[in-house]
Amino acid sequence: MAAMLRYCFITEWLDPSSGVLWKYQLFWYPETKEVEMVDIKNRRHFLKRTKYEELRASLLYIGSMVTIFGRQLKLTEYGDDFTRNSIESQTERTLAMIKPDAYKNMGKIVDAICQSGFLISKLRVAKLSKEEAEAFYSVHRGKPFYDRLTDFMSSGRICAMELVAPGAIRKWRELLGPTDSNQARAEAPGSIRAQFGTDKTYNACHGSDAPDTAAEECAFFFGSGRYPGKCDVARGTTLCVVKPHVVADGAAGLVVDMIQDVYDITAAQLFTLDRNAAAEFYEVYKGVLPAGDFNAMVEHLTSGPVLALEVADRDGADAVEPFRQLAGPMDPELARVLRPESLRARFGLNTIKNGVHCTDLTEDGVLEVSYFFTILAQA
Structure with a gap:
């Protein structure tokens, strides 16, 4: 008889009353939609194997927060090599950014992202300063289009998102279409840039081009101690x-x-x-x-x-x-x-x-x- 599929994660829970940080092994059985938790410090069951249908595969990646019977757990490590090898191939991350020209269509673009099978794990609207835009696009410093690009990117609100999916980097860039919006309309009329972009600079959205770049760009918006372009809270909102x-x-x-x-x-x-x-x-x-x-x-x-x-x-x-x-x-x-x-x-x-x-x-x-x-x- 084949062994039942089981994933294992190391999780943390901060007790809001005592301030004590508890660590658990979290086991998930996708075939039966059951969960199990073991208290690591005391080496005993905290939750015996129990039906819990609310947990979904798309939520299981390192850094994610999952809720099990009202207790929020942060997934900090893989619990075994099988889980690591199985999950990592399914949870590549990339940065997606809606540029100022397409911000008015944020809802339509977010919906296209969701309907294309991505999980949006993080999202933040910001307004970049000129200096922050220059820092984000520093790889292009000295190129003829650099000043126009950074002026544009600091001209209005943007929406930054961390997307999770198998092959997320390639998948998002395919959904975006060619960099030049006019080319996108000719070659990929259903793409984001074909629908919402104007030209090669005003092209609706940005996408990371490689794993290292994706990690750096996600950290720019969502890393600890980083909060670029905070939107002011307005009156009457x-x-x-x-x-x-x-x-x-x-x-x-x-x-x-x-x-x-x-x-x-x-x-x-x-x-x-x-x-x-x-x-x-x-x-x-x-x-x-x-x-x-x-x-x-x-x-x-x-x-x-x-x-x-x-x-x-x-x-x-x-x-x-x-x-x-x-x-x-x-x-x-x-x-x-x-x-x-x-x-x-x-x-x-x-x-x-x-x-x-x-x-x-x-x-x-x-x-x-x-x-x-x-x-x-x-x-």
Whole structure:
């Protein structure tokens, strides 16, 4: 009888109450959708082999955060050679960057990425200074197009993403198409640059060209101690949080696209929240909602990555109340009756998994935006 397929990882969990860092072996059995955890220090089972269908293969790579029964674990090492050899070939990473000329089409491009089989493991909107743009493109320093390129790249917001997929570098460059957008329209009309680019410089997106370059470019945006081009938190903006079930389904780009049809997105970032952060963020609902609903909301918000968006009115008006109308009623069933074109009507499943969170009160707009983009982003 053939042995059952099993993957093993070394994981860490920081106990928020005691501050103690625990290490576990995490075993995943994809054929039966079961997990098992062993406490490394005490050499005993922490979780016996148990059914857990929420864990997916796309989340299993070093550096990833996975949630097992409400406990967030960081995957730090492979637990054996079989896992290393099996997973590494499936989890190549590359940097994708949406340039200022295509930023208005961010939702459409993110959706194309998700529909092409990539996992977006990290995402951040930034506005590069001239110096940061020069540093990122330093390999081109001295070339005739360098000044024009760095002026362009520091002229507006960009969206940087770390993409994970088998052969991610080649796959992303194929989805991009030729560097010259005019050539792309002739040779690869379905490509990103053919659809959203203008010429060889204003060509919608950037992609790493080799593994070493990909590692350096991802570190530029997502490495420790590095935070280029932080977007300022504006007055009158509101917060939208795309919830984990929408992100996991690869539909976040569709949400962004619906928002960009009407509003500007002035900041965006993927976050993985622990229970303390989620409970603190939802504190205003504690005592207002039944305890079971509050706990379920917190559990869902910690069940996977969320995409936080700062949303601004294009004419400078306060965005909180108008955006609530686009979000729709909290109950998706009610939203489908009263506001069938709303975000919750389209992406909500129930009152807990209702697609998106939006700021409820005008006076809370800047507070909620600041919580994500000032407090959590710098934690």
